[in-house]
Amino acid sequence: MIRSGNSFAMNHPLSIALIGNPNCGKTALFNRLTGSHQKVANYAGVTVERKEGSLTTEAGRQFHIIDLPGIYSLTPLSQDEEITRSALIDKTKDIPIDLVVFVADATNLKRSLKLIIDVIQLGYPTVLALNMTDLARKSGQVVDLDILQKELGIPVVETTAIQSDGIKSLLDILDKPEDLINRPSVRNPDESADIKKILGAAIRKNADTYSLNQRIDAFVLHPLLGFPILLAILFFMFQAVFSWAEFPKEWIEAGVESVGSLFTVMLPDGILRSLVVDGVIAGMGSIVVFLPQILILFFFILVLEESGYLPRAAFMLDKLMSSIGLSGHAFIPLLSSFACAVPGIMATRTIRNKKDRIITILIAPLMTCSARLPVYSLIIGAFIPNRTLGLFNLQGLVLFCLYICGIVAAIFVAWIMKQLVGKNEYQPLLMELPSYHLPQIRNVAIGLWIRARIFLIRVSTIIFATSVLLWALSTFPSPPEGAVGPAIQYSFAGQLGHLLEYIVKPIGFNWQIAVALIPAMAAREIAVSALGTVYALSASGDDLSVVLSSLLSSSWSLPTALSLLAWFVFAPQCFATLGVIKRETNSWWVMIFAAVYLFCLAYLASFATYHIAGFFLGS
Numbered sequence: 139m140i141r142s143g144n145s146f147a148m149n150h151p152l153s154i155a156l157i158g159n160p161n162c163g164k165t166a167l168f169n170r171l172t173g174s175h176q177k178v179a180n181y182a183g184v185t186v187e188r189k190e191g192s193l194t195t196e197a198g199r200q201f202h203i204i205d206l207p208g209i210y211s212l213t214p215l216s217q218d219e220e221i222t223r224s225a226l227i228d229k230t231k232d233i234p235i236d237l238v239v240f241v242a243d244a245t246n247l248k249r250s251l252k253l254i255i256d257v258i259q260l261g262y263p264t265v266l267a268l269n270m271t272d273l274a275r276k277s278g279q280v281v282d283l284d285i286l287q288k289e290l291g292i293p294v295v296e297t298t299a300i301q302s303d304g305i306k307s308l309l310d311i312l313d314k315p316e317d318l319i320n321r322p323s324v325r326n327p328d329e330s331a332d333i334k335k336i337l338g339a340a341i342r343k344n345a346d347t348y349s350l351n352q353r354i355d356a357f358v359l360h361p362l363l364g365f366p367i368l369l370a371i372l373f374f375m376f377q378a379v380f381s382w383a384e385f386p387k388e389w390i391e392a393g394v395e396s397v398g399s400l401f402t403v404m405l406p407d408g409i410l411r412s413l414v415v416d417g418v419i420a421g422m423g424s425i426v427v428f429l430p431q432i433l434i435l436f437f438f439i440l441v442l443e444e445s446g447y448l449p450r451a452a453f454m455l456d457k458l459m460s461s462i463g464l465s466g467h468a469f470i471p472l473l474s475s476f477a478c479a480v481p482g483i484m485a486t487r488t489i490r491n492k493k494d495r496i497i498t499i500l501i502a503p504l505m506t507c508s509a510r511l512p513v514y515s516l517i518i519g520a521f522i523p524n525r526t527l528g529l530f531n532l533q534g535l536v537l538f539c540l541y542i543c544g545i546v547a548a549i550f551v552a553w554i555m556k557q558l559v560g561k562n563e564y565q566p567l568l569m570e571l572p573s574y575h576l577p578q579i580r581n582v583a584i585g586l587w588i589r590a591r592i593f594l595i596r597v598s599t600i601i602f603a604t605s606v607l608l609w610a611l612s613t614f615p616s617p618p619e620g621a622v623g624p625a626i627q628y629s630f631a632g633q634l635g636h637l638l639e640y641i642v643k644p645i646g647f648n649w650q651i652a653v654a655l656i657p658a659m660a661a662r663e664i665a666v667s668a669l670g671t672v673y674a675l676s677a678s679g680d681d682l683s684v685v686l687s688s689l690l691s692s693s694w695s696l697p698t699a700l701s702l703l704a705w706f707v708f709a710p711q712c713f714a715t716l717g718v719i720k721r722e723t724n725s726w727w728v729m730i731f732a733a734v735y736l737f738c739l740a741y742l743a744s745f746a747t748y749h750i751a752g753f754f755l756g757s
């Protein structure tokens with residue numbers, strides 16, 4: 139639906155849709171135009187929903203910009219492609235498109251040309267943005283823009299979306315949208331046979347981007363070396379999470395401790411001091427110390443995403459994944475779930491087969507999300523000695539094993555589900571291998587800043603609120619007169635914990651853990667702050683000054699600690715994940731099934747871990 143001529147009067151912002159193949163830089167361009175920070179990464183299928191923003195040009199013109207998932211053709215094969223098709227073609231859409239900026243990867247123009255012609259034929263006023271011109275130039279490609287404009291009958295500009303001055307030519311055109319809208323079509327290319335001719339005429343020298351890529355791929359995709367390289371990268375990442383974070387973690391810990399002591403001195407002994415020191419500082423402080431580890435993890439994830447390595451890893455794992463009945467397409471959604479299952483589950487929209495998609499959604503929560511990191515890190519820090527074994531840091535090794543546990547469990551569950559629903563025939567993974575890019579320092583820095591902000595906002599809102607709530611539940615009602623033992627024993631939380639103790643005793647948990655697990659349903663890392671609050675209040679006198687990890691190592695047995703780790707590998711301790719499962723599958727049943735099977739697995743795994751560890755170590 140194109141607006142009628144008179145609606146182009148400039149009294150409302152024109153809507154511009156960014157259309158193009160996956161991974162050609164639409165979102166990078168969107169971010170540049172609108173000043174947003176939407177996710178950009180070097181693989182196909184990053185954007186899976188419509189994103190909108192606004193642009194005011196230097197001349198004061200306003201535009202509404204729409205970023206859409208990449209498409210290969212106007213016939214969608216997956217749910218994300220359907221979103222774009224429907225935005226372009228359906229008459230019922232809520233936001234009419236006035237202009238199309240077709241974004242094409244200049245280093246691979248051939249791939250886009252058929253789609254450009256199809257989109258032009260839809261009748262929208264269209265501009266072609268040849269993006270990634272920096273790479274095209276470096277590789278020696280020369281395109282004759284005049285010929286291309288003439289052949290296609292639309293304006294063509296060159297852009298480099300990752301450079302601050304890289305989209306000037308596009309902005310110049312957008313400043314005169316009337317020219318675009320009223321432009322007579324010079325010619326309407328309609329035959330696919332034209333493509334060769336157009337390219338032959340317009341490209342004077344072809345890009346030579348393949349040599350470096352091929353040289354790197356010779357190692358990375360090597361039949362024998364490829365897999366060890368992937369494992370080594372992941373292994374190094376988890377080692378770094380522990381060893382690099384050591385100093386910054388100590389500084390934050392020292393900071394939190396001095397703030398705690400400051401308030402202990404400043405405030406008179408009583409309810410207010412308890413709220414501030416035991417509730418707020420113990421709760422929030424116990425989580426803030428994990429910021430460096432989270433940032434190190436995300437640093438690696440961002441660099442991997444930007445480099446172009448991920449689709450290669452998907453290819454290597456395709457055979458393995460198909461042997462459990464999943465397609466290689468599931469790899470990137472599952473890998474995204476290492477950050478958080480919510481975007482991971484949304485990324486399954488790129489999976490074409492419906493059964494595969496549901497199974498991938500069901501196993502995504504088994505990937506170790508970053509919210510588990512504080513929990514793992516706290517327990518590992520308290521129970522696993524910080525020793526090096528040759529090259530390896532023992533704590534990093536245990537963390538690596540926990541990640542592997544999640545992956546193995548996911549493989550196992552997927553395999554069982556596939557047996558139940560029936561296998562599809564093996565369809566080899568068809569996915570593009572993008573060119574390797576050197577990660578942009580600015581992009582990585584922005585990515586880390588966004589992550590740090592998300593984390594600190596979580597700490598200061600949901601974690602702050604639950605810390606205060608838990609403090610209240612653990613403080614009131616006050617103990618009866620003459621009571622012995624810490625006051626928390628008599629509080630609401632204490633009573634609830636003792637009730638739940640019956641359920642969690644067989645898996646080795648005490649009542650403090652039971653109390654901590656409830657608010658952790660809101661977000662996993664709250665388990666740490668909740669333990670901080672509960673133990674701060676259960677501790678008597680001197681113990682208060684001891685950091686949480688030493689307090690835990692003296693109060694829990696090793697089997698209990700291992701059992702709690704096992705619980706967190708499986709338990710769906712997060713409402714947001716369950717919510718997104720419901721939304722993406724549009725089914726309460728799938729969500730309930732996910733919650734039930736994950737809780738059952740968690741209970742079984744913890745039970746087995748506790749008893750097996752108890753048998754070997756003595757509980």
Ligand SMILES: Nc1nc2c(ncn2[C@@H]2O[C@H](COP(=O)(O)OP(=O)(O)OP(=O)(O)O)[C@@H](O)[C@H]2O)c(=O)[nH]1
Nearest residue numbers: 161162163164165166179183184185208270298299
């Ligand atoms: N060198 C260079 N890299 C670019 C340019 N534009 C985008 N990139 C990089 O190309 C990759 C893909 O960019 P995105 O903006 O995520 O691509 P997209 O078209 O939105 O991809 P989908 O959402 O998957 O359809 C990222 O690694 C970007 O940093 C450019 O002009 N030059």
Ligand SMILES: [Mg+2]
Nearest residue numbers: 164165184185
């Ligand atoms: Mg995108």
